[in-house]
Amino acid sequence: MKSFSSHDSIHFDSSRTGNLATASQSVPYHSPYVIDAQRLTRVYRSPAGNTYALRGVTLRVKQGEFLAIMGSSGSGKSTLMSILGCLDTATSGSYYLEGEDIKTKTDDELASIRATRIGFVFQSFNLLPRISVIRNVMLPLLYTACPVRERIPRARAALRAVSIDEKLFDHMSNELSGGQVQRVAIARALVNSPALILADEPTGNLDSETTDQVLSSFESLHRAGRTIVLITHESDVASRADRCVYIKDGCLYDSVAAMHNARKVV
Ligand SMILES: Nc1ncnc2c1ncn2[C@@H]1O[C@H](COP(=O)(O)OP(=O)(O)OP(=O)(O)O)[C@@H](O)[C@H]1O
Ligand SMILES: [Mg+2]
Numbered sequence: 335m336k337s338f339s340s341h342d343s344i345h346f347d348s349s350r351t352g353n354l355a356t357a358s359q360s361v362p363y364h365s366p367y368v369i370d371a372q373r374l375t376r377v378y379r380s381p382a383g384n385t386y387a388l389r390g391v392t393l394r395v396k397q398g399e400f401l402a403i404m405g406s407s408g409s410g411k412s413t414l415m416s417i418l419g420c421l422d423t424a425t426s427g428s429y430y431l432e433g434e435d436i437k438t439k440t441d442d443e444l445a446s447i448r449a450t451r452i453g454f455v456f457q458s459f460n461l462l463p464r465i466s467v468i469r470n471v472m473l474p475l476l477y478t479a480c481p482v483r484e485r486i487p488r489a490r491a492a493l494r495a496v497s498i499d500e501k502l503f504d505h506m507s508n509e510l511s512g513g514q515v516q517r518v519a520i521a522r523a524l525v526n527s528p529a530l531i532l533a534d535e536p537t538g539n540l541d542s543e544t545t546d547q548v549l550s551s552f553e554s555l556h557r558a559g560r561t562i563v564l565i566t567h568e569s570d571v572a573s574r575a576d577r578c579v580y581i582k583d584g585c586l587y588d589s590v591a592a593m594h595n596a597r598k599v600v
Contacts, residue, residue, distance in 0.1 A: 364433060365430065365432060365433030366396055366397065367394045367395060367396055367397075367430070367433075368395050368396065368397050368399075368431065368432055368529055368530050368561045369393060369394060369395035369418060369429075369430075369431065369530065369563070370394050370428075370429070370430040370433075371391060371392060371393045371394070371417075371418070371427065371428070371429045371430075372392050372427055372428045372429075373390045373391070373392055373426070373427040373428070374388050374390070374391040374392075374393075374414070374417060374424040374426075374427035374428075374429065375388050375389060375390055375391075375424060375425045375426045375427055375584075376388040376410075376413050376414075376417065376422070376424055376425050376584075377425045386584055387410045387413040387584050388410050388413055388414060388417075388424070388425075388584045389583070389584040389585050390427070390585065391410075391414060391427070391581075391584070391585070391586045392586065393414075393579065393586060395530075395561065395563060396561075397529075397561055398556075398559050398560070398561055399561055399562070399576065399577060400552065400553070400556040400560075400561075400562045400564070400574075400575045400576045400577070401562070401563050401564070401575055401576075401577050401578070401579065402563075402564050402565075402566060402571070402572035402573075402574075402575035402577070402578040402579075403415075403563065403564070403565045403566075403578075403579055403580075403581055403586075404565075404566055404567065404568075404569065404572040404578055404579070404580050404581070405565075405567060405580060405581035405582060406567055406582070407567065409581045409582050409583060409584070410581050410583070410584040411534070411535075411565045411567075411581055412534055412565070413584075414565075414581065414586075415532055415534045415563070415565055417429060418431075418530075418532060418563065419448065419452050419454060419532045420436060420439075420444045420447050420448050420452065421448065423436070423437070431447065431451070431529070431530070432451070432529050449474065449477040449478060449526070450477075450478055450526055450528070451526075451528050451529045451530065452528050452529070452530050452531075452532060453474075453522075453523030453524055453525075453526065453528040453530070453531040453532070454523055454531075454532055454533075454534075455516070455519050455520050455523045455531065455532070455533035455534070455536045456519070456533075456534055456535075456536070457534060457535040457536065457538040457539055458539065459515045459516055459518075459519045460519065461507040461515055461518060461519060461522070462507065463506065463507055463508035464506060464508070465506070465507070466503070466504050466505060466506060466507070467493065467498065467502055467503050467504070467505055467506075467507055467510070467518050468486065468489050468490065468493065468503045468504065470507050470518060470522055471489040471492055471493055471518060471521045471522045471525050472485045472486065472488075472489045472525070473522065474522060474523075474525055474526050475488065475489070475525060475526065478526060480526075488525055489521070489525055490503065492521040492522070492524045492525040493518065493521045495521065495524060495551075495554070495555065495558070496517040496518075496520050496521045496524070496551040496554070496555075497517065497547075497550075497551065497554075498514065498517055498518060498521065502514065511544065512539065512540050512541075512544050513540060513543070513544030513545075513547045513548055516536060516537070516540060516544070516548045517547065517548060517551050519536075520533075520536070520548070520551050520552070520555075524555065524560070529561060530561050530562075530563065531552075531555070531560055531561065531562045531563070532563050532565075533552070533562065533563070533564045533565065534565045535565060535566060535567070536548060536552075536564065537549065537566070537568070537571055538566075545570075545571065549571065549574045552564060552574070553574060556576070562575075580592075580593045
């Protein structure tokens with residue numbers, strides 16, 4: 335798997351974030367944490383009863399960290415990812431993204447944060463099948479102030495960063511293999527130079543060889559300074575991150591032993 339090189343970065347608009355290789359310069363605030371979440375709870379209320387999906391989750395993620403959140407089905411992983419991704423709000427607790435209090439944001443501001451500062455990668459790739467690979471990657475740029483002339487160079491750089499062969503850039507996305515499609519989805523998450531890449535079970539639909547390729551892409555982005563939070567229920571996948579926390583019944587733990595001792599992450 336090719337690592338990201340400085341050559342690839344020269345096309346990127348450095349006005350907000352620098353480029354892929356210098357993502358460590360991208361935090362415009364003084365907080366050392368991209369994610370600073372304290373005592374998050376999320377209660378789903380319904381006539382049938384309440385579901386306590388998160389029960390006081392505290393999590394801090396520093397700029398440039400590659401964190402895995404591991405837990406079994408129903409443990410609260412996607413609920414937590416939705417809150418960290420500003421797709422949902424916590425029932426209680428606080429969440430600061432790059433030092434900014436998410437609670438104070440309007441819906442429009444949250445939409446802007448999602449479009450420009452968070453890159454999402456999901457288990458189901460969500461690429462548009464009938465448009466080319468490069469146009470899929472350019473899509474998030476339509477919702478930003480990125481000048482038209484910079485869209486193609488940025489999309490090309492993002493695709494190179496995840497080792498997609500140039501020959502594939504103009505192929506339709508439904509002509510690619512599963513591993514290639516997921517790497518294109520990662521390039522799409524990356525194209526805005528987001529502060530945070532959030533991946534929810536990104537290898538859940540892939541065989542072990544393509545899983546390895548996709549994880550190598552995340553490792554390469556991590557080496558280039560990106561901040562990545564990867565959610566998984568597989569220990570092999572989690573072991574590729576540089577830190578792993580564990581979620582069970584809506585509580586987060588800093589080690590398996592802590593989970594067994596029911597001690598929460600502080
Ligand atoms: N919209 C919702 N309404 C009611 N309950 C929900 C909702 N979304 C999730 N839940 C419940 O909250 C709990 C946590 O769900 P969540 O989807 O976060 O788990 P998960 O760890 O992502 O699971 P999986 O590995 O299966 O994706 C589960 O008990 C689930 O049934
Ligand atoms: Mg889930």
